[in-house]
Amino acid sequence: MKRYLFLPQAACAFFALCSFGFAATKEIDLKRDVRTAKAVVMGDVDRVYSYYGEDGEIYSDVTLRIGATLKQGPEAPSSLSFTAPGGEVGDVGVLFSTAPHFDAGEPVLVFLDEAANGSLVATAKYAMNQGRVAEFDLSLLELLLQIRQELREIDQPIRDSEWERSSSFLSRTLLRVGRLSASGEISRNLGTPQCYAFMGPKWRTSAVTYKLDASLPANFLPAIASSVASWNTAGTPLRLNVNPFSANVISLGYIAGSGILGQTRVSYIPSTQTIVSFNLVFNRSFTWGTADETNKFDVQSVGTHEFGHSIGLDHPSDSSCSEQTMWASAAMGELKKRSIEAGDTAGILSVYGAVAAPSAPPPSTPVPPPSAPSTPGQAPPTPSFGAMSISGVMASSQPITLQATGTNFVTTSLQFVIRGAGCATSGCVITTPSLQGLSATSATAVFVPRGGGAFTVTLRNSSVGTQSDSAFRFTVAVVQRR
Numbered sequence: 047m048k049r050y051l052f053l054p055q056a057a058c059a060f061f062a063l064c065s066f067g068f069a070a071t072k073e074i075d076l077k078r079d080v081r082t083a084k085a086v087v088m089g090d091v092d093r094v095y096s097y098y099g100e101d102g103e104i105y106s107d108v109t110l111r112i113g114a115t116l117k118q119g120p121e122a123p124s125s126l127s128f129t130a131p132g133g134e135v136g137d138v139g140v141l142f143s144t145a146p147h148f149d150a151g152e153p154v155l156v157f158l159d160e161a162a163n164g165s166l167v168a169t170a171k172y173a174m175n176q177g178r179v180a181e182f183d184l185s186l187l188e189l190l191l192q193i194r195q196e197l198r199e200i201d202q203p204i205r206d207s208e209w210e211r212s213s214s215f216l217s218r219t220l221l222r223v224g225r226l227s228a229s230g231e232i233s234r235n236l237g238t239p240q241c242y243a244f245m246g247p248k249w250r251t252s253a254v255t256y257k258l259d260a261s262l263p264a265n266f267l268p269a270i271a272s273s274v275a276s277w278n279t280a281g282t283p284l285r286l287n288v289n290p291f292s293a294n295v296i297s298l299g300y301i302a303g304s305g306i307l308g309q310t311r312v313s314y315i316p317s318t319q320t321i322v323s324f325n326l327v328f329n330r331s332f333t334w335g336t337a338d339e340t341n342k343f344d345v346q347s348v349g350t351h352e353f354g355h356s357i358g359l360d361h362p363s364d365s366s367c368s369e370q371t372m373w374a375s376a377a378m379g380e381l382k383k384r385s386i387e388a389g390d391t392a393g394i395l396s397v398y399g400a401v402a403a404p405s406a407p408p409p410s411t412p413v414p415p416p417s418a419p420s421t422p423g424q425a426p427p428t429p430s431f432g433a434m435s436i437s438g439v440m441a442s443s444q445p446i447t448l449q450a451t452g453t454n455f456v457t458t459s460l461q462f463v464i465r466g467a468g469c470a471t472s473g474c475v476i477t478t479p480s481l482q483g484l485s486a487t488s489a490t491a492v493f494v495p496r497g498g499g500a501f502t503v504t505l506r507n508s509s510v511g512t513q514s515d516s517a518f519r520f521t522v523a524v525v526q527r528r
């Protein structure tokens with residue numbers, strides 16, 4: 047089974063379109079990329095070999111059968127090898143949102159840089175089995191012409207023989223993949239594109255946690271919580287919750303490579319395509335803001351995009367999808383990616399499924415209409431808490447699933463209040479966006495106790511609502527660190 051069927055045929059970087067104060071355009075990004083690249087080549091991916099590097103990270107060595115060399119690296123080679131971060135070794139897979147992924151057999155146009163050790167590293171990849179290159183909204187031929195123009199401007203023109211080879215490689219490739227019409231024109235698929243794409247693997251649990259690293263400034267935290275809430279309220283059972291013991295770390299740090307605002311590294315089990323962890327980094331090289339500031343990049347916008355990667359979404363590749371939050375680029379001062387759009391929602395729903403519609407309460411039970419909204423100034427009803435079922439390993443730092451049934455649950459504001467070790471006197475509060483399967487009569491919360499001992503759970507409708515009369519009690523064992 048081919049795993050990356052849905053991988054977008056595009057370079058996978060969340061690029062800043064507008065950095066260092068210039069009103070930059072996509073063409074200027076191409077200009078920069080052509081100038082900074084050590085080599086620009088096209089060809090067919092011959093072989094991909096993945097291994098652990100000395101730093102413990104997985105890398106892939108990619109061998110390309112050269113179709114043509116646009117910008118000179120090594121002297122007219124017939125094949126060329128370069129490195130790309132990520133890959134699969136045994137039952138461990140790693141994907142980076144900012145690094146291109148290569149499959150054997152695919153025709154590509156690749157931008158290469160030189161690493162400190164002298165080896166070539168792929169910085170961008172454009173698939174040549176598509177009619178158009180979405181990032182630039184250009185046909186492949188138009189992109190080649192533009193690269194040729196940029197190379198002329200920096201006095202490194204493509205040699206005539208290589209230009210001929212590149213044209214014939216493009217024609218052969220497009221013929222092979224059926225993108226060249228009989229008239230010789232490059233045909234464009236005019237069907238309505240799906241404005242979402244997948245990295246491949248997904249979470250096999252609905253309770254995903256993340257930890258906020260100390261490197262994050264305080265003003266990032268509410269913005270990050272809002273980013274997460276966008277995905278938690280998309281209508282699927284999947285929930286991302288803060289947990290100080292989580293292995294999935296959100297941080298502010300430096301990312302190599304020009305124009306990269308944020309990067310998400312996803313590791314997964316190749317045999318089951320199951321995501322097991324992720325790390326999300328905001329690039330410290332940029333100026334970040336959380337208010338509507340035209341000269342800063344918005345934490346919440348970039349956060350929402352990067353969290354989309356953390357759950358397995360990739361960049362949509364059709365240029366008509368540029369208003370989606372998972373679109374690969376963002377501009378300074380842009381706030382539109384704070385929310386998720388129709389394509390993003392369709393993407394998460396197709397991976398994780400929709401939450402089942404709330405079941406109707408039993409007809410014999412007199413209950414108020416479900417999800418009666420709480421209006422300001424009027425106290426919400428007090429939930430009545432009938433039963434609680436509990437599952438999980440009853441030990442500190444282990445997730446415990448608490449499923450409550452009862453009546454009077456307000457689906458827009460229900461909260462679980464848990465008291466015990468590691469919770470302040472006001473309790474550990476699990477709010478509505480983090481609850482699963484929420485209906486007027488049932489709700490499920492995932493709680494990770496930070497210590498051992500006795501815990502009690504009560505329910506309330508909103509933070510000002512009255513807590514349920516009954517409380518559920520459970521005990522957790524302390525697990526010693528070894």
Ligand SMILES: [Zn+2]
Nearest residue numbers: 059060143374
């Ligand atoms: Zn991205």
